[in-house]
Amino acid sequence: xxxxxxxxxxxxxxxxxxxxxxxxxxxxxxxxxxxxxxxxxxxxxxxxxxxxxxxxxxxxxxxxxxxxxxxxxxxxxxxxxxxxxxxxxxxxxxxxxxxxxxxxxxxxxxxxxxxxxxxxxxxxxxxxxxxxxxxxxxxxxxxxxxxxxxxxxxxxxxxxxxxxxxxxxxxxxxxxxxxxxxxxxxxxxxxxxxxxxxxxxxxxxxxxxxxxxxxxxxxxxxxxxxxxxxxxxxxxxxxxxxxxxxxxxxxxxxxxxxxxxxxxxxxxxxxxxxxxxxxxxxxxxxxxxxxxxxxxxxxxxxxxxxxxxxxxxxxxxxxxxxxxxxxxxxxxxxxxxxx
Amino acid sequence: xxxxxxxxxxxxxxxxxxxxxxxxxxxxxxxxxxxxxxxxxxxxxxxxxxxxxxxxxxxxxxxxxxxxxxxxxxxxxxxxxxxxxxxxxxxxxxxxxxxxxxxxxxxxxxxxxxxxxxxxxxxxxxxxxxxxxxxxxxxxxxxxxxxxxxxxxxxxxxxxxxxxxxxxxxxxxxxxxxxxxxxxxxxxxxxxxxxxxxxxxxxxxxxxxxxxxxxxxxxxxxxxxxxxxxxxxxxxxxxxxxxxxxxxxxxxxxxxxxxxxxxxxxxxxxxxxxxxxxxxxxxxxxxxxxxxxxxxxxxxxxxxxxxxxxxxxxxxxxxxxxxxxxxxxxxxxxxxxxx
DNA sequence: TTGTATGCGTTATCAA
DNA sequence: TTGATAACGCATACAA
Numbered sequence: 001x002x003x004x005x006x007x008x009x010x011x012x013x014x015x016x017x018x019x020x021x022x023x024x025x026x027x028x029x030x031x032x033x034x035x036x037x038x039x040x041x042x043x044x045x046x047x048x049x050x051x052x053x054x055x056x057x058x059x060x061x062x063x064x065x066x067x068x069x070x071x072x073x074x075x076x077x078x079x080x081x082x083x084x085x086x087x088x089x090x091x092x093x094x095x096x097x098x099x100x101x102x103x104x105x106x107x108x109x110x111x112x113x114x115x116x117x118x119x120x121x122x123x124x125x126x127x128x129x130x131x132x133x134x135x136x137x138x139x140x141x142x143x144x145x146x147x148x149x150x151x152x153x154x155x156x157x158x159x160x161x162x163x164x165x166x167x168x169x170x171x172x173x174x175x176x177x178x179x180x181x182x183x184x185x186x187x188x189x190x191x192x193x194x195x196x197x198x199x200x201x202x203x204x205x206x207x208x209x210x211x212x213x214x215x216x217x218x219x220x221x222x223x224x225x226x227x228x229x230x231x232x233x234x235x236x237x238x239x240x241x242x243x244x245x246x247x248x249x250x251x252x253x254x255x256x257x258x259x260x261x262x263x264x265x266x267x268x269x270x271x272x273x274x275x276x277x278x279x280x281x282x283x284x285x286x287x288x289x290x291x292x293x294x295x296x297x298x299x300x301x302x303x304x305x306x307x308x309x310x311x312x313x314x315x316x317x318x319x320x321x322x323x324x325x326x327x328x329x330x331x332x333x334x335x336x337x338x339x
Numbered sequence: 340x341x342x343x344x345x346x347x348x349x350x351x352x353x354x355x356x357x358x359x360x361x362x363x364x365x366x367x368x369x370x371x372x373x374x375x376x377x378x379x380x381x382x383x384x385x386x387x388x389x390x391x392x393x394x395x396x397x398x399x400x401x402x403x404x405x406x407x408x409x410x411x412x413x414x415x416x417x418x419x420x421x422x423x424x425x426x427x428x429x430x431x432x433x434x435x436x437x438x439x440x441x442x443x444x445x446x447x448x449x450x451x452x453x454x455x456x457x458x459x460x461x462x463x464x465x466x467x468x469x470x471x472x473x474x475x476x477x478x479x480x481x482x483x484x485x486x487x488x489x490x491x492x493x494x495x496x497x498x499x500x501x502x503x504x505x506x507x508x509x510x511x512x513x514x515x516x517x518x519x520x521x522x523x524x525x526x527x528x529x530x531x532x533x534x535x536x537x538x539x540x541x542x543x544x545x546x547x548x549x550x551x552x553x554x555x556x557x558x559x560x561x562x563x564x565x566x567x568x569x570x571x572x573x574x575x576x577x578x579x580x581x582x583x584x585x586x587x588x589x590x591x592x593x594x595x596x597x598x599x600x601x602x603x604x605x606x607x608x609x610x611x612x613x614x615x616x617x618x619x620x621x622x623x624x625x626x627x628x629x630x631x632x633x634x635x636x637x638x639x640x641x642x643x644x645x646x647x648x649x650x651x652x653x654x655x656x657x658x659x660x661x662x663x664x665x666x667x668x669x670x671x672x673x674x675x676x677x678x
Numbered sequence: 679t680t681g682t683a684t685g686c687g688t689t690a691t692c693a694a
Numbered sequence: 695t696t697g698a699t700a701a702c703g704c705a706t707a708c709a710a
Contacts, residue, residue: 006481018680021680021681023704025680034680052703053459055704056398056704056705073423074438080413083413084414099413120394138388286566288626349687359689360690360699396689399689400689
């Protein structure tokens with residue numbers, strides 16, 4: 001492997017027979033450089049394979065044009081889709097996106113946030129609200145704008161770009177109850193350190209309370225977002241007494257896993273058991289029966305979050321929260337009980 | 340929004356009544372600092388919300404502990420899954436992963452590569468082989484190790500960690516032909532600037548040649564990886580004369596789209612039309628019928644690629660290429676023609 | 679239009 | 695164990 005000492009501005013300057021200042025100018029404001037000089041510099045840059053040291057540049061110029069994002073995992077269509085839209089918007093505005101993933105671990109997430117800040121991210125996208133007060137203090141102290149996506153709270157000092165998880169699933173639960181289901185199971189995501197998952201359980205509980213469903217008619221099992229786990233959870237729920245006639249799932253992944261397992265157990269969906277999803281990712285319309293679920297505008301959310309962040313960075317003011325509206329998509333996995 | 344001037348080492352030093360050198364030591368080698376001093380420094384760090392400036396640190400220390408990756412898109416389960424494994428391995432080794440996505444655009448990809456290098460990435464993961472000679476030169480000149488994943492070529496100067504796309508799909512095509520299919524359609528990914536997609540078309544063509552299938556019995560339609568596009572492509576293929584009895588798809592996304600559309604057209608899969616996939620992502624076992632496809636060990640690939648990169652960075656030697664072995668998974672979307 | 683000189687925040691060398 | 699100080703690579707105010 002070749003030498004490890006990278007060419008610097010000075011090397012280019014020497015090669016082009018000009019000063020480092022002129023090289024710097026050729027790179028950053030070519031208009032202020034004579035055409036012939038510019039040409040020489042560019043040739044030297046080319047020859048040496050020079051590219052500026054980002055750290056040094058950030059240090060000297062005090063700006064980075066970089067926006068960071070920390071997501072729980074890349075291995076999930078939901079975040080991937082929103083993030084791609086986020087990235088496209090960031091790119092279009094001439095900024096660079098830096099992504100880190102936290103594996104749903106709070107401590108790792110905070111480490112990643114600090115890391116992004118240290119790397120000069122001048123604005124940050126975060127998922128949900130659950131994290132230590134210190135990290136918020138940290139961001140505020142450093143004057144780094146951030147947006148919380150995938151959730152929404154009206155009376156918060158944070159800027160949210162997302163949707164009300166609780167209300168969204170509550171509406172779906174009402175629809176389930178309206179159909180006459182009185183014993184409900186729920187396969188939820190892990191609620192610890194995950195406000196979205198928690199809000200979804202909460203929303204279902206609220207709907208149940210409205211319809212006066214007693215506690216013993218509702219069972220929740222929490223599990224990580226995984227097809228297989230969801231299948232296991234379904235089996236456990238089916239053993240409960242009284243047996244649930246409808247299973248509300250924390251997201252589409254869980255719902256798909258449940259549908260698969262139900263079919264494997266010889267149950268018909270929705271005739272024998274109704275199952276609902278959340279998110280409306282592509283797989284939900286592929287499975288048979290296609291899922292009745294809650295549609296979340298992920299790409300729109302990513303795009304708007306990026307725009308908010310860009311604006312906040314520019315104006316140095318807290319942007320107001322933006323609430324997106326999920327809606328129920330009725331496909332075929334939900335019907336009246338025993339029908 | 341609060342002040343924008345971040346606390347520096349010097350601020351911490353002043354607060355803790357020590358020199359900047361001592362603060363730096365407290366952070367990087369606490370063992371060489373007196374317990375009482377350390378305590379004071381940590382308190383000051385806490386109080387000021389200090390975190391070191393990465394650029395300055397990289398500048399002074401000449402190392403970043405950062406590994407970069409440029410993937411075509413985050414919006415695809417394939418890359419997401421491999422990348423997550425890649426990231427986990429990187430993290431476990433105390434390094435940080437920086438991800439950028441190129442939207443399948445060669446120029447954007449090169450820009451992203453340069454960007455990552457400028458940011459101090461000391462090794463880089465790339466997908467496939469298709470890119471300009473200059474960018475490879477650039478990486479070599481800077482002595483930055485890179486690994487090309489998702490593909491494999493035996494006699495190459497590059498280090499590959501991947502699989503032989505051509506051979507993998509060729510085997511699948513042979514199986515299709517063995518079953519007696521003589522008119523074949525293919526829904527391929529966009530082959531321009533995408534060696535994986537190109538190799539897959541090539542592999543199918545080679546198998547056809549082996550079985551002496553004439554050119555007019557084979558039709559290829561290229562499209563981006565999208566369910567809907569795949570459905571449209573299927574319709575076009577079904578209009579060809581002679582009409583194909585089997586559709587080989589460039590990946591599972593395309594295959595799922597094709598299966599969906601076939602069913603929508605009232606066709607039975609595989610009785611009326613056989614359809615095969617590639618990748619074996621989760622959705623392929625969820626759709627009805629589940630896909631016969633080629634299994635690619637994405638997570639394993641991500642993990643090994645990370646290990647290679649880590650080793651190359653450490654030893655400063657080109658690691659040898661690693662070939663992973665895909666295998667065919669027979670599920671149910673492929674059968675004899677007209678059966 | 680170009681060059682000189684200074685500072686950005688950190689690490690590392692050397693003395694104390 | 696601690697402190698002073700010289701790099702690190704670049705941008706920019708100021709001079710020429």
